Each structure stands twice: as structure tokens, then as C-alpha cells.
Amino acid sequence: MKIRNIITTIGVLLVTTTAFPQSLLWRVSGKDMKSQSYLYGTIHIQDRRVFAFDSAVWRCFDGCDAIAVELLLDQIDFKAVREKMYMPEGLSLAKLLSKDEYRILDSLCKAKLGAGALFFSGMKPFFLMSAIQQADLPKDEPLPLDMFLLKKARDKGMVCHGLEDYMEQVKAVDAIRIDDQLDILRQVLHAEQDLAVSFDSLVLLYLDFNMEKIAEMMDDPTLPDNFNKSLVEKRNKVMLKGFRKIARKENVFCAVGCAHLIGNTGLIAQLRKRGYVVEPVPMRWIE
Numbered sequence: 001m002k003i004r005n006i007i008t009t010i011g012v013l014l015v016t017t018t019a020f021p022q023s024l025l026w027r028v029s030g031k032d033m034k035s036q037s038y039l040y041g042t043i044h045i046q047d048r049r050v051f052a053f054d055s056a057v058w059r060c061f062d063g064c065d066a067i068a069v070e071l072l073l074d075q076i077d078f079k080a081v082r083e084k085m086y087m088p089e090g091l092s093l094a095k096l097l098s099k100d101e102y103r104i105l106d107s108l109c110k111a112k113l114g115a116g117a118l119f120f121s122g123m124k125p126f127f128l129m130s131a132i133q134q135a136d137l138p139k140d141e142p143l144p145l146d147m148f149l150l151k152k153a154r155d156k157g158m159v160c161h162g163l164e165d166y167m168e169q170v171k172a173v174d175a176i177r178i179d180d181q182l183d184i185l186r187q188v189l190h191a192e193q194d195l196a197v198s199f200d201s202l203v204l205l206y207l208d209f210n211m212e213k214i215a216e217m218m219d220d221p222t223l224p225d226n227f228n229k230s231l232v233e234k235r236n237k238v239m240l241k242g243f244r245k246i247a248r249k250e251n252v253f254c255a256v257g258c259a260h261l262i263g264n265t266g267l268i269a270q271l272r273k274r275g276y277v278v279e280p281v282p283m284r285w286i287e
Contacts, residue, residue: 022209023280030277035251041258048140056283064253067153072162084170085127092121104189125181163242233265
């Protein structure tokens with residue numbers, strides 16, 4: 001299993017496909033929709049580069065009455081969230097990892113998260129891995145991209161929809177066995193390449209609209225069988241159902257992680273399969 005592939009999977013969630021035109025923005029029309037709506041592929045980071053999209057994105061955004069995001073993150077009960085991030089009582093990383101692995105984890109947690117592994121020992125490996133991965137990412141903007149768009153929508157008085165609730169994401173993680181989560185965490189512990197450098201490579205692919213390469217990196221046979229199925233495919237079905245329901249009544253700007261747009265189970269392919277017209281909207285980055 002390649003650490004770069006793990007980073008790709010987590011990053012675009014925070015994916016085999018036909019050629020995709022160079023865009024993250026897609027117009028959806030036809031069938032039972034009230035009027036045309038949009039899909040926009042996001043990435044859950046605060047790096048200023050992913051915020052530098054041109055006016056084409058804002059025109060589509062401003063032309064919609066509603067926004068749909070994966071989660072209404074500004075309404076989450078974070079106390080309840082924290083409880084779901086931990087393993088059942090009696091399980092701990094100190095018990096599940098070898099002494100050498102736990103020592104490496106302790107050093108990594110101190111360096112990246114400001115506290116030793118003991119503080120995080122009861123956390124599910126997936127969530128701890130995500131926290132370690134994101135620790136060194138640029139924090140240029142006060143909010144990640146999806147939360148930024150949600151705030152803009154609220155400021156404009158747009159109707160705001162969440163396509164999932166947090167428990168659905170927790171269930172997706174819980175569908176991945178703890179042993180498999182541990183194997184992925186071990187890859188992070190033994191990574192020779194700096195995580196921030198690896199993630200920057202992903203961001204550059206995103207900025208280059210290279211969804212095919214991201215899909216190729218995610219199509220990794222060494223990942224657990226239910227990894228992509230839990231984190232991407234099953235959630236795609238929930239998002240598809242939610243988007244169609246909203247788009248029948250409102251023209252909606254739907255901003256979700258780009259991994260949910262592409263591939264045979266992605267929103268673009270599934271909407272087309274159901275008779276909708278989905279076409280790319282040209283966009284570019286502002287220097």
C-alpha cells in the first residue's frame with residue numbers, strides 16, 4: 001500500500017473513469033429539475049491556492065438559490081462527534097500497536113499535534129491518521145474550502161442543505177475494520193516521504209484539474225476491500241439521492257469532495273445514467 005494513495009483518499013474526501021475535461025465545475029440540467037444546477041469538486045483544506053478560482057465559479061454560485069454540501073459543519077455537535085471518534089472501552093493504540101510502532105506514534109503526535117500518543121490512544125486509527133496528516137497543511141485561510149462556501153451561502157441568505165449527517169460519515173469509517181485502519185496508520189508511521197510533501201503533490205493535481213490521475217492514485221488494490229466502498233461509493237448513493245431531491249425544487253450549487261464526482265459510481269456518471277445532462281463549465285485559477 002502506498003502512503004501517497006492513502007493521502008489521496010483522505011484528502012479528496014476530506015476514485016476508473018473516462019477522460020474528464022479540465023474543470024471542477026459542472027452544469028446539471030434536464031429531466032425533473034426545476035432549472036439548471038451545479039456540481040463543484042472541493043478539497044477540505046485551507047490552502048489559499050484552492051480558493052483562487054475565477055468569476056465563472058462565482059457566477060454559478062450567485063445564480064443559485066441554495067447550496068448543498070456534504071455536511072452542515074457549522075451545525076455539528078462537536079461533543080457528540082468527539083465521542084464517536086474513539087474506540088470501544090478497553091481498546092487502545094498502546095495495546096494494538098507494537099512497542100516500536102507506539103514509540104514512533106508518540107514522537108509523531110508530539111511533533112504534529114502537540115501532545116503524546118497517550119492523549120490519543122483511545123482514538124480510532126482512521127481519525128488519528130487524518131489529524132496527523134492535516135497538521136502540517138497550510139492554514140492560509142480561516143476556514144477549509146467547503147466551510148468557506150457554506151459561510152458565503154449563509155451570508156447571502158441562500159437555503160443550505162447537508163447531503164449527509166455526521167453519523168453517516170462515522171458509519172462509513174466504522175465499516176472499515178480496526179485491523180485495516182491500523183494497517184493504514186502503520187503506513188503513516190513508517191512513511192519515508194514527508195506527509196506535507198505528499199499532500200502538496202495531491203493539491204497540484206487538483207489545481208491542474210487532473211481528476212484522472214487522482215482517480216488512478218485512489219484505484220489501489222492494496223487498500224482494504226471495503227475502504228473505497230465505505231468512504232466513497234456508499235456515500236455517493238446518499239449524495240445522489242439528496243442532490244436529486246433538492247434539485248427538483250431549487251437550483252442548487254452542490255459542493256462536495258472531488259472524489260465524489262468522478263468514477264463509475266460518482267455523481268457525474270450516475271446523474272448521466274439517469275438521463276440528466278451533465279457538462280463541464282470552463283474555469284481557471286487566478287494568478
